[in-house]
Amino acid sequence: MAVQLLNNTFTFNLQIAKFDVPPEAIYPVFFTGALIYLFAVLCNVTILALIVTQRSLHKPMFYILFSLPLTDLLGITCALPRVLVDIITQTNFVYYPTCVMQGFLLHLYGGSVLFILAAMSFDRYIAICKPLRYNSIMTPFTLCCIMSLVWGLDIALVLVLFALQARMPKCKTFIVNVYCNNSALVLLSCGGDTTVNNIYGLAMTGFMQAISVAIQLFSYIQILITCISHAQSEARIKAVNTCLAQIITFCLFEIVSTFTILSYRFQNIPPNAQKLCGMMIFTILPVVNPIIYGMKTKEIRNAFFVMLKKQKVAFI
Template identity: 35%
Template sequence: MASINMSYLNPRTVILIGIPGLQHMQFWIGFPFFAVCLVALLGNIILLIIIPMERSLHQPMYIFLAVLAATDIGLCAAIAPKMLAIFWFRSYSMAFDTCLAQLFFIHALQCMESGILLAMALDRYIAICDPLRHTSILTPSVLGRMVVIVAIRATVLVGLLPILIKRLHRFHSTVIAHSYCEHMAVVKLAAEDIRVNNTCGLFVGFTILGFDMIFILISYTLIFQAVLRLHQKEARLKAFNTCTAHIFVFLEFYILAFFSFFSHRFGHVVPSTHILLSTIYLLVPPALNPIVYGVKNKVICKHVAQVLLLNHGSQQ
């Protein structure tokens, strides 16, 4: 018995079981997730190729979109390989430090995505409410500083989570009922007082997701007020049209984010449902973002068509 207890003291490995209750279906569940990851990688790589190449896209909105695309690629790379290895090859074991590294990158990239969505809302606010000063306010140096601040904020705040987990030494289990290393899923394994970890997780969540969501809502309240004051119907429709893609991405990200965040702490959701929805929340937005922005933007659609035609012509 002592040897069993000692095995959970400073564990070197953890076991990720995937989706509890659906282990017999995981092999087949992996295929739609793989397809979503392929769409996400392809769509975001195309954006990262087109936006730097086309000078007409060197504007704040598209620069933020390129950063969002890079963030989405990183998120897929952090989650998909191990998750698919669990589903398809039953590769359940993972080094504890690797688990903490995955935890850090997943949550840091989530927080970066939230910060970029806030920056895009600010861009839309200035473009609609103060269009004459748009380019003078959002200069390349200002854009660079905004991206750096978003990255530093995510790195510093999320960096606290694995550091606090490392101070825990006794664990009642090393089996994580999840398909990836999520903060609370790891913390709940501890056989020690986890109030500090739980409080820090809530603090990081509200400081980043809560702060960003509040200011995005304020931005769009001011935007809608400004748009409704426009006299011409065509002008109002054009202004609304420039925001629809961002509003869709904003809603999909935050609704799923807060569901995952609160259900893990306070909810009584069936574990398999929670994990499926949490994984969908992380992988579906990266696949939808380039599609939503691409369909809504004629310039991007045009360049995607040109790239596809060039590839088709070279094959012939």
């Protein structure tokens, strides 16, 4: 039996939705998913290692960027391995506390991406629009304040969301998606009033989006104005190259999120397609982000090639 109240006994085993995979496709799907996961882990760990080990990347921009691959590793690790295990074992049960933890971390991932991109855009605004004051503004203390605000605000907002969900008594048995999230956990409740949960969930999502979009719009508009008014073409090229990766990542996140939300609004979309769209939020960015930053950020490219040369010399 799943989470329910029977004779005042609370049990913790939940049934969770799974992909309908034909028997002949189980192993191909599993190995494809495993390769995607391993590729994402390898790429993001490489970015983290470069930022830690290469002195050329010991700058405020990359200290902020450090949080992005960490967040990507959090998102894909919380979502993908458990789904792959369910596919290969043909089981669809999850322990309730594990489900709550997965949901909490996945919501944390979504908010942190928005806030980190906002922090990165602010850093680029200072670097390009106020270059002479950059070092005096982006001090270690300022960096600590920015990153504390990014993670502290994200954690606080998600904690309140899950506290509202936890107060509701549970008596239903089925998680409606292939991963746990707040809305699926709310649906386990015994038919109580979920108005407060719904209002707060929408308000939190709107607040995160509004803060991130406002900061990025302000930063990139100011950067654009600086580029247009600047006489040197090199300054324009530098501005575009340092901002383009963040802009691509933000647009990709918004497109995937919107596509996922719309997929659940149309009843004629197959269930497997809806579940796959839900998984895209936690798999596409962790795979694509390291490639984007590797291609569009000259300092990371150079640091990568320097590391390769050192490894080659070490093996000779």
